[in-house]
Amino acid sequence: MKINQLSPFLSVSPQIGVQDVGILAAQGFRAIVSNRPDDEADDQPPRHDIATAAERHGMVFRHIPVVSGKITDDDIVSFADAMASLPGPVLAFCRTGTRSASLWALSEARHLTSEALLRATEQAGYDLSGLKGRLDTLSETEAIFAPVRDDAVFGRTETHDVVLVGGGSAGIATAASLLKRRPGLDIVVIEPRDQHYYQPGWTLVGGGVFERSDTERPMSEIMPKGVRWVRAAVAAFEPEANQVVLEDGARLKYRTLVAAPGIKLDWDRIEGLRETLGRNGVTSNYRFEMAPYTWELIQTLRDGTALFTQPPMPIKCAGAPQKAMYLACDYWRRHGRLDDIDVHFLNAGPVLFGVEDYVPALMTYVERYGIDLDFKENLVAVDGAAKVATFEVTTADGTTKPVRRAFDMIHVCPPQSAPDFVRDSPLAGDGGWIDVSPETLQHSRFGNIFGLGDACSAPNAKTAAAVRKQAPVVAVNILNVLDGKSPRAVYDGYGSCPLTVERGKIVLAEFGYGGKLLPTFPSWLVNGRKPTRLAWLLKEKLLPDIYWDLMLKGREWLAGPILLPHEPAEHAAQEACDTDGRRKVS
Secondary structure, three states, rough: OEEEEEEOOOOEEOOOOOOHHHHHHHOOOOOOOOOOOOOOOOOOHHHHHHHHHHHHHOOEEEEOOOOOOOOOOHHHHHHHHHHOOOOOOOOEOEEEEEOHHHHHHHHHHOOOOHHHHHHHHHOOOOOOOOHHHHHHHHHHHOOOOOOOOHHHHOOOOOOOEEEEEOOOHHHHHHHHHHHHOOOOOOEEOOOOOEEOOOOOHHHHOOOOOOOHHEEEEHHHHOOOOOOOOEOOEEEEEEEOOOEEOOOOEEOOOOOOOOOOOEEEOHHHOOEHHHOOOOOOOOOOOOOOOOOHHHHHHHHHOOOOEEEEEEOOOEEEOOOHHHHHHHHHHHHHHHHHHHHEEEEEEEEEOOOOOOOOHHHHHHHHHHHHHHHHEEEEEEEEEEEEOOOOOEEEOOOOOOOEEEEEEEOHHHHHEEEEEEEEHHHHHOOEEEHHHHOOOOOEEEEEEOOOOEHHHHHEEEOOOOHHHHHHHHHHHHHHHHHHHHHOOOOOOOOOOOOEEEEEEOOOOOEEEEEHHOOOOOOOOOOOOOOOOOEEEHHHHHHHHHHHHHHHHHHHHHOOOOOOEEEOOHHHHHHHHHHHHHHHHEEEEE
16 A cells, blocks of 8 residues: 655555554544445455445545546546545545545646646645646636644644553563664553552562562663653544544554553452452462562471462463473472371362473472362462362363362462453454454554453563564554555464473473464573573573663664565555556556
């Protein structure tokens, strides 16, 4: 799609497709005019489909069909009327853009000289010199045209290049990657919290390796310089109007939107959990303030029963429930207590880990620590005072039954879902997740919207490592959309889960879509299928600095995006412009 600007109010282009409408909305166009008759060619998209897409994006659509080479005075008047009444800027199209450019020149003939009009259209790539006689004639007639729209009084509200929802790792990394590529880009980040957390570190807080303060920094310190930070929560998305609604009712308009709101930890789906969390031996590393309590329980437990739970997928960092368990068992083993503690891993799913290649190494530690694996058991209630947890167990015949288990310590991973305001929005797809292409992370229905991080529908592991690879992809594709191009960067589903199987050793699981192994390092350096000391040093010493000083600052070390080649049609169009520089009147 090549867009040629004729005035601040009007641009013209060749035939557009349904998929281009979102890109036009992202570029700030507010109306579309079709100057092509229906069924002019077999490959022509139905006008109704483009009109529907325009309405979905909050744009006005007008059809003023003109037969090629036969522009009538009525056509000129209709076009002039549209320019006076439609909200701007406007994109007009036909087969090549020539008819639309001609209509503009003819409708402006009473206000501008033919020389000025022909110069403007030539600069846009259209040779309309054949219209000079008609332009001169129109400039001398008393034909009645609609009044000219004054660009200075459009009443436009402020529209930002990028509005980014979420100041977590996905939002900040994307903003930083955008600014690295295009300094000065108008970016708004909407985030209500005043603190930013390095959540992958909470496992090590719960294992006595990190202090809680190591994983927290003021939001003001990590917000990229040059963005506007709006400290508010989002209440709703209005993609048809290219705006988001804040909790106070205010609205922010955008050319492109990045939705990275994170995930909802649904503590209330487990009856009694919220009331007892943080006491009675009930803890979770999924909360910042709870991780130190996990370490306290590990240190003080000398015998009894320890339960570690995992809810149905998807959850963020699917290995985190196991990580807490392995570090606890390692501590108890080192202090001679493990034989007196009955450890259970209760997983609502059917397998220990979703990528089979890493299961043998994990099973070695399950056996070493004497852990009982209980699959298809989903935690549904916790009675902290009685120290009893209730699980919904799925039997071999598919029926379910409640099973009560006593505990002295229980580490809970809560059920998780997309945030409520996402699930209830037009952005939601199956399961309530932001409905995006797994490759480009572009929304499936709104071309100027991208989603990444824990709330998007891409079937990757929801980890910070995944976000590190997703952010550059979204940054490249956002800039392409702003420039009127198609997304070129693709995401391969990369995710990483450093499984802390003991203090000092990690099984470094790295994989992409379909469970394909995607190791960063050669196997002679770090063999991801085996526990290694080097992988532990990576997580303990290097990953925090990579997070704070590289990822959140747009420095994409080993995280650069995969770029698709330019489409042949795009090359051909570019070559045509380079060699000819103009189009002839059709």
